[in-house]
Amino acid sequence: MDVQFSIDRTSPVPLYFQLSQQLEAAIGRGDLPPGSLLGNEIDLAGRLGLSRPTVRQAISALVDKGLLVRRRGVGTQVVHTEVRRSLELSSLYDDLASAGRRPATRVLALGVVPAAAGPAAALGLAEGDDVLRMERLRLTGDEPIAYLTNHLPAHLLRPAAADLEATGLYRLLRMAGTTLHSARQTIGARAATPEEAHLLAEPPGAPLLYMTRTAFDDKGHVVEHGTHLYRASRYSFELQLLMRS
Template identity: 65%
Template sequence: MASTVSALDAVRLTLDRTSPVPLYHQLARQLEEAIEQGALAPGNLLGNETGLAARLGLSRPTVRQAIQSLVNKGLLVRRRGVGTQVVHTQVRRPLELSSLYDDLRAAGQDPATRVLRNERAPAPADAAAALGVPEGTEVVVLERLRLTHGRPVAFLRNHLPPDLPGPDTARLETTGLYRLLRAAGRSPRSARQTVGARCATPAEAALLDEPAGAALLTMRRTAYDDTGRPVEYGNHVYRASRYAFDFRLLVRA
């Protein structure tokens, strides 16, 4: 059951009317910080715009603009008959060789997986090159929709070498691919990875609950075992409104 508006009553909101920063932006930033810090948790209700405007001495359009900016970021959702509700914090993932499922679970993001495809099919040119097999070789093709708190965050397409058995669909829905690869004796040890960005196709937008043309983060990765053999080729897209990569950079002397 969703929490009541009392959760927002415990959040201190202060606005500086002498600041050049617009009031809606000040309010949106403080609400976002409260979500990031856990003061407002997934499921908490913010109440209606009229009540919040009266509490803060703001106009209703100002409050509506602040809330809409967080809806656009995927932090809040408006539900008919329920009101404005906190959905989640943005997924922030360290850029390292790890399973998205395990990273989400460790971060308390309540991951779930919907397997859309699990079959053997001819490898397209990019997957064949990554896996070191001739184009058209039958390989394992996986397509999965990854969700957090019941909402989609990523569409994952993976190709596995032909010598690997196709993973069990039921297990794919409850654990990460890398854990299954380790169980099959093909542990990923290193990878080459490229991160980019582009706009969502209509099909991707429908899957990820985004408008057509919305910004997506992209990631292509070829992972290798400790003998240097490729164990998987991934081609993934992530909702930019709900997902970010974290980098740790070192200065070279």
């Protein structure tokens, strides 16, 4: 483990909590990817000049959060962390990047096709009209997180696969002069088909979160309709609820 920690012994913050917070931040940034070994408590305490009970308390706090696991004969190990995403009009690529999760994209399909009934209705087009259709697999590091299918009016954007691999769809839309304003969104859950399970590295029938979203620009025009599938074992949505007066 090459991550450096800074412990301030003059701070009123308990030493175990300082270490716990820095470990959690390193895991969130990807500096300690899933599978990383922390070493045993005696070695870690010696490196940091801390007592073994202090190190044990810090590690126990992250074990309780599900970020670390103690394995007999192996030691303390980083486990797969869940991506948490606030429900806002933003792209998954930008959300992962801002969280330090190192997003990557694999373009599975990209081209102009005749609109099927569902996407045509969502985009306000006639069935058979030209639409830009794309399928992408979103990853953090080498781990798949989401399978994304999007339809756009064909005149709005014509990205190359390399463009979609380099950044998020909403950023490309903004660069093309589209001002995103609002969206209508539905979230649910269902079992993975064999093909979806293979793409997302899950067993067939594993639970997936799905989201359908129709996005509008500042003039009220539909600019994008997406159907996205997320690994329920690695992903969750966060909502802020306000009491109605």
